[in-house]
Amino acid sequence: MSPVLLSLVRKDLRLFFSDRRSVILSFVVPIALASFMGAITGGKGSDKVNRVSVLTVDQDQTELSAKVMKNLAGDPGLEAAVSELAPARSLVRNGKVPVAIVIPKGFAESSARAFFGSGERPVVTLFTDPSHATEASMVRGILTQHVMQAVSTAAFNGHQGAETIDSLLADVEDAGAVGDPALRDMLSGISRWQHQQATQPKPAPNEETEKGGLQIPFETRVEALAAEQGESYDGYAHSFGGMGIQFVLFASIDCAVALLTERQRGLWRRLRAAPLSRSMLLLSRAISGAIIGALILLALFGFGAVVFHIQVSGSLLGLLMVCTAFALMASTFGLLVASLGKTPQAARGLSVFAVLVMVMLGGAWFPAFLFPTSVQKLTLFAPTRWAMDGIDAMTWRGLGLEAAVLPTLALLGFSVLLGTLAVSRFRWEAD
């Protein structure tokens, strides 16, 4: 760094740290807030669920599984989409979808048997995002309801049911494996009833007939997908990341305000009278802003690591990359604020609002999947969303370095965009 640039950056840092108010606001407040939010959301997702997005994977491809799929799709509490095993797993792992349901091969057959208490119960796998435990249990409840309906209907009315009963009966009679005469009687009774039903016109299925059932005919196995298997959601990691993002942006507003105050106080005139370029002046501000932002994130994660044992389960390098790129993005955002703001006061008012919207869209307050789908797409235009995804990925999700690359690039892209805009809109002659 050139000595001139260095002295300008040092000056900015000095000014920032000489203002006790902004230091407390930037370092102490986010730590306090993040601790609080981490404590109330720790390990649990939000309760304010409207429609939960789920992916459904049908490996069975039977009449029964299709019916379950159809019922899930029609459930008012869910927003179900059909998927395949591999993409479902990776979407959940990457936090794009909170839950996926995998109906295994052989589900129809074994569930029907299990319904009557015989044989292994099929295992329906739920991939869940550990940060959304509430959604996962809600989906589990809804799933049970639909499977029970479908299986019981099929058992008493359907083709599959008849086959099951017959084969169960055969088992009982042949091997005498089940020496329970009562069960044998019941099974042959149902069998007779089914054959009789099959020869008569089928009554329209109604609520009555759909809701029968004896036993929960399947098991669920919850597979939390984050980091290595078993690594669990850390509410502190998320809240410290989220608060870090919010307060780095606030600090960048402070830097913008400092720049405008500098200009208002005529200091800008002295700086500009010296033989140094305009780009040097703005660059020094961008660098000092980024350093302050990085320090805030460092302090937050440092505090979180020591006090709340936040772990970087993914790549530390990746986390540093995302944090650095975000700090740079925030400081160019500050420059843009400075180039658009006329007075320090005006700049602060409008940009605080902008930051709050960005932070909210980024999912730093509550999970982004709660938004309507259209808004979720919109959040991709919020740099905070990328930062949040990147930080989540590198901390509790425990994803590798490669998962940090896209967020880092996106944030650098935003930095270039905002920086260019700021430089082109900067009013050099304003007094």
Added chain:
Amino acid sequence: MLLEVKNLKKQYGAVAAVKNVSFQVERGESVGLLGPNGAGKTTTVSMIVGLVTADEGQVLLDGQPITSDTDMRKALIGFVPQDLALYDEMSAQANLELFGALYGLQGTALKDAVQRVLTLVQLADRRGHKVGTFSGGMKRRLNIAAALLHNPKLLLLDEPTVGVDPQSRNAIFDNLEQLRASGVALLYTTHYMEEAERLCDRIVIVDQGTVVANDSLRGLYQRHGASNRLAIELAAAAPGDWLTALRAVNGVMRAELRGQTLNVEVRALADDVPEVLTCVKQHGLTVTHLASERPDLEHVFLSLTGRSLRDP
């Protein structure tokens, strides 16, 4: 020629801040840029240091225009802005180190320069204190010191004594006279007559964006009717037609009697005073006291523009 300002023009929307300003400053010369509020002084200075781009005209430093923001010849100028351009949150020393670094000073050269200017403005003992704790006069002195670190050839001061107590003003003037004696050229912007009179070899008067006069003090006084005023005290009040006779004396522009005091304005002090005294004596009047008042720029300005300088 150290500084040449040629036909500068700057328009802000409907306001013609500077319409046509030209003047020059030689090495070691000290020039006053004088004008009422809004005359365009700050705008002119801003164009000279490159803060504002001129609509028309040219600024030559050492015969060459400044071509870029990073042109090292900008270091020929030391600029003292009208507003206090200091970081209140930082110490005097830290401020000076920053401003010195901007002109490429480093290491011991920077340390020495900081020490030198602090000593000059007598703030060496306060070097470690935050500027925010300084008095107005101390800040003004530091504001000037900050422009001197890189040893400029031309010190450009934009109203450096605004809101300064008489004591600090004197201190500042001592500093400026010292600098002037050491060969630094001054371009001193002000609307205080007495400052320009005390400090400047030559005065450029601007009004409403144009130069209305550019001359030495003596030349201005001679050319623009600034008279020498005499206050002659008489032994007894004696109205009479001798006043008419006095007014007819060659060189007398005005003569009035108030009580026992006779106020006379003459064109040239050395030539006209003896004739005035002779005339008074001829009419049998006794002079008990004689005083002459210096002419001032206030009068020059009034005679140039028909308006007073202080309240436009």
